[in-house]
Amino acid sequence: MKKNDTFVVTIEDMGVHGEGIGKYEGMAFFIKDAIVGDRILAGVTKLKKGYGYARLIEVLEPSEKRVDARCTVARQCGGCQMQHLRYDAQLALKQDKVRDNLQRIGGFSPALLEEVMEPVVGMDEPFRYRNKAQFPVGTDAKGEPVFGFYAARSHQVIPIQDCLLGVRENAQILEQVRTYMKQCHVAAYDETTGQGLVRHVLIRKGFHSGQVMVCLIINGDRLPQEEVLVALLCEVEGMHSISVNVNRERTNRILGDEVRLLWGEPFITDTICQVREEGIDNDRWEETKEGEYSGDFLPTGERVTFEISPKSFYQVNPVQTEKLYSLALSYAQLSGEEIVWDLYCGIGTISLFLAKKAKHVYGVEIVPEAIEDARRNARRNQIENATFFVGKAEEIVPEWAREQKMRAAGQRPDVIVVDPPRKGCDERCLETMCQMQPSRIVYVSCDSATLARDLRYLTDHGYELKRVRPVDQFCHSMHVETVVLMSKKN
Ligand code: SAH
Numbered sequence: 001m002k003k004n005d006t007f008v009v010t011i012e013d014m015g016v017h018g019e020g021i022g023k024y025e026g027m028a029f030f031i032k033d034a035i036v037g038d039r040i041l042a043g044v045t046k047l048k049k050g051y052g053y054a055r056l057i058e059v060l061e062p063s064e065k066r067v068d069a070r071c072t073v074a075r076q077c078g079g080c081q082m083q084h085l086r087y088d089a090q091l092a093l094k095q096d097k098v099r100d101n102l103q104r105i106g107g108f109s110p111a112l113l114e115e116v117m118e119p120v121v122g123m124d125e126p127f128r129y130r131n132k133a134q135f136p137v138g139t140d141a142k143g144e145p146v147f148g149f150y151a152a153r154s155h156q157v158i159p160i161q162d163c164l165l166g167v168r169e170n171a172q173i174l175e176q177v178r179t180y181m182k183q184c185h186v187a188a189y190d191e192t193t194g195q196g197l198v199r200h201v202l203i204r205k206g207f208h209s210g211q212v213m214v215c216l217i218i219n220g221d222r223l224p225q226e227e228v229l230v231a232l233l234c235e236v237e238g239m240h241s242i243s244v245n246v247n248r249e250r251t252n253r254i255l256g257d258e259v260r261l262l263w264g265e266p267f268i269t270d271t272i273c274q275v276r277e278e279g280i281d282n283d284r285w286e287e288t289k290e291g292e293y294s295g296d297f298l299p300t301g302e303r304v305t306f307e308i309s310p311k312s313f314y315q316v317n318p319v320q321t322e323k324l325y326s327l328a329l330s331y332a333q334l335s336g337e338e339i340v341w342d343l344y345c346g347i348g349t350i351s352l353f354l355a356k357k358a359k360h361v362y363g364v365e366i367v368p369e370a371i372e373d374a375r376r377n378a379r380r381n382q383i384e385n386a387t388f389f390v391g392k393a394e395e396i397v398p399e400w401a402r403e404q405k406m407r408a409a410g411q412r413p414d415v416i417v418v419d420p421p422r423k424g425c426d427e428r429c430l431e432t433m434c435q436m437q438p439s440r441i442v443y444v445s446c447d448s449a450t451l452a453r454d455l456r457y458l459t460d461h462g463y464e465l466k467r468v469r470p471v472d473q474f475c476h477s478m479h480v481e482t483v484v485l486m487s488k489k490n
Contacts, residue, residue, distance in 0.1 A: 001025065003044050006057065011038045014093055018081030018478040020056075029054045033075055035085045037063025065089040070127065071164045077149045079165065080476035087126050091472060094480040095120045098448045098470045106452035108465060118469040121280055121323050126475035129317045131205050131270070133166045134254055135174060137188040137198045145181045145188045147174045147201060155191050165476070167205045169212055169236055176232040177201055177216070184225045189218075191250070197223065199247060200254050202310055206270030207318045211240035213268045215310040217254060218244050230263045240268050245310055259310055267307040270318065272353060274302040275326040302329070304352045306377050313346055313370060320473045324444065324481055325353050327469055328417060331442045331485040334358050338414040341438075343393040343429065348374030348386065350417055350444070355386045362411065363388040364396050393418075394426035401432050413438040424450025427457065434461040443484040451482055464489050 001007075009022035011034045020034030022042070028051045034040050039061035042054040059066070069075070069083035082090055099117060102108045123129060135147040138157025146159040162171045177198075180186065187196040200217040214233055216223065223229060223244060233242050242263040247256030259266070308314045315321040328350060332340065334357035342351040345363035347370050355361040355378075363386065365371050371388045378386045389396050400411070416438045418425055424447065425433075433441060441463060445451035448470075455465060467485040474480075 001027075001044055001047060001052075003047065005044045007042055007044075007054075008060065009040060009042055009054075011036050011040065011063070014478075016097075016478055018085075027052055031056055032081075033084065034059075035063050035066055035082070036089075037065055073149075073158065073160055076151060076158055077160070077163075078152055079149060079163065081478060083476045087122065087475070090126075090475065091120045091122045094470055094472060094478070097478070098451075098468070098480060098482050101448040101452040102455065102468065104452070105449055106456045106459075108452075108455075108459075112465065113468070116465055116468050118467065120470040120472055120480070121320070121327075122472045123319060123475055126472070127164045128167060129319055129475065130163075130165045131167070131207055131318050132314070132316050133163065133170050133203045135170075135201045135203075137200060139188045139190070139196075145178050145186075145198070147178070166203075169205060169238065170203055172236050173203055173212075173214055173233065174201060176236065177214075177229070180229045180232050184223075184228055186224060194219075194250050202245070202255075204268060204308060204310070204314075205238070206268045206308070208271040208273070209240075209269050210238045211268035211270075212236060212238040213241040213243075213308070213310065214239070215241075215243045215245050215259065217247050217256065219248050221246060222260075226262050234263070240264050241266060243310060255311055267309040267312075269305050269307055270314070271303050271305045272318070272322055272325060272349065274329065274353075275322050277326065277330045280323050280326065302353060302356045304349075304356075304377070304381050304383075306347065306349065307373070307380065311369070312373055313367075315349065315473070317473045317475075320471055320481075321349075324471045324473065324483060325350055327471070327483045328442050328444055329354060329357065331467060331483060332357075332415045332417065332440060334415070339411055340415045340417060341397070341413045343397065343416065343418045343425075344420045345374065345388065346370050346419070348377055348388060350419060351386055351388070352378055352381060352383055354417065355383045358415075359385065360411075361386045362413075364391060364393045366390070366392055392426075393420075394429040394432075397429055397436075398432040401436050412436060415440045415442065417442045417444065419444040420450075422447040422450065424454050430454060430457045430461075434458065434463070437462070437488060439488050441486040443482075443486065445482045445484070446479065448480060448482055451484065455484060455486065458486050462489050463487065 011020035011022045013021040020031045031054045033056045041058040046053040065086045074083040140146045148159040189196040189199040202215040204213040243261045246258045338358045340358045340361045342363045345365045351361045351363040371390045374388045463486040471481045
């Protein structure tokens with residue numbers, strides 16, 4: 001076989017990036033946009049030893065799980081990988097992925113997994129869930145500004161009318177920015193020449209608060225006639241914060257360091273509310289006729305309000321984040337007497353959520369600005385029983401444990417929560433966690449392979465796997481979050 005050869009293949013499996021996998025002449029082919037059950041005509045794009053890549057030319061017999069993608073540019077845009085796969089099938093795929101990793105990498109028996117695994121938590125309506133969008137700005141053939149996404153493996157901007165994962169306000173905001181750019185003769189930034197002003201439009205929305213933030217990332221200190229932009233953007237319902245971010249560097253990094261406020265407050269707020277575990281499979285968010293999540297909800301339990309600035313880290317799917325953290329809270333089984341350590345705490349989202357039900361929470365995070373946010377948000381919510389440390393979890397935690405400082409200060413944890421990045425926990429961190437002997441460890445993971453590896457370590461050092469529940473935070477992609485409860489063996 002050689003490049004551009006075509007062949008007919010049946011897709012038997014799905015890969016880690018949501019691509020279809022089919023076998024032809026003993027070789028496994030990875031084929032983007034094809035789904036399990038499809039019979040397709042494919043064209044070879046790349047050959048490697050024993051496997052290859054191909055592109056989908058035509059679907060000959062569609063899989064029974066195939067649906068029409070709702071978005072017209074779903075194939076070109078890299079944002080979604082599986083919009084053409086029925087949502088229940090997406091969820092099943094994610095459940096299987098977590099189970100397979102726990103079995104294969106973690107070495108847990110199918111019988112145990114059958115017992116401890118609960119069904120993946122999906123969304124009622126897996127669209128319009130993103131509270132943040134960053135649109136690159138380009139110029140079309142007529143010289144007019146366009147907003148959209150980068151074409152695959154390039155930085156050419158493909159325009160979109162409306163991204164169906166994002167909020168409705170996005171389209172209106174982009175239209176207002178376009179009007180401003182045309183009216184005031186403001187050019188889009190051109191990466192190849194380094195000329196032009198507007199690079200990206202960053203939009204964030206608080207789902208509970210309804211507040212909207214717009215930040216234009218510009219290749220300069222200021223925009224001409226900024227008041228025109230402000231007036232246009234203020235027509236958008238919920239507008240709360242308008243700023244520019246200066247980025248003059250010729251890099252792929254989107255945000256620069258400096259943010260200058262043009263109008264409103266420097267941040268928007270949003271709230272994370274507890275969802276009762278019994279109700280977790282139903283979105284409390286009432287859907288409006290347009291299929292968008294409305295901010296009305298019934299308060300059912302704990303709630304924490306966060307300030308979000310253009311540069312803050314904040315979970316992008318607020319509907320599922322509430323479910324994820326509510327599960328973590330439920331797994332932690334807090335009575336109000338516990339000392340809790342929240343490692344890899346970010347801006348303290350989980351820490352502050354747990355603080356309401358614990359005696360004291362200690363958060364550890366490597367990024368200093370995130371800890372500043374955490375402390376400010378603690379004050380904002382009048383939470384006094386949370387303390388935050390800047391540093392690496394694998395250094396701070398052993399340091400405290402080693403000197404027995406924790407015991408003396410009454411800080412020995414009853415519960416440890418970890419929410420590490422994809423690479424999982426450092427072994428030094430796991431080792432100290434086990435030495436500290438908390439009754440429970442709650443592991444929130446965004447990568448089930450490293451999760452499986454770390455759970456194996458904990459299992460070999462005195463802990464037992466009790467509960468596992470995947471949560472679909474990133475619908476139409478292969479990413480899956482998982483919450484796990486480990487208990488100390490008696
Ligand atoms: N729990 C938070 C953030 C989780 S993301 C939330 O839900 O919002 C993982 C966090 O771990 C990031 O904020 C990252 O900066 C931090 N991190 C990465 N490596 C770390 C380390 N070695 N020690 C402590 N924190 C780390």
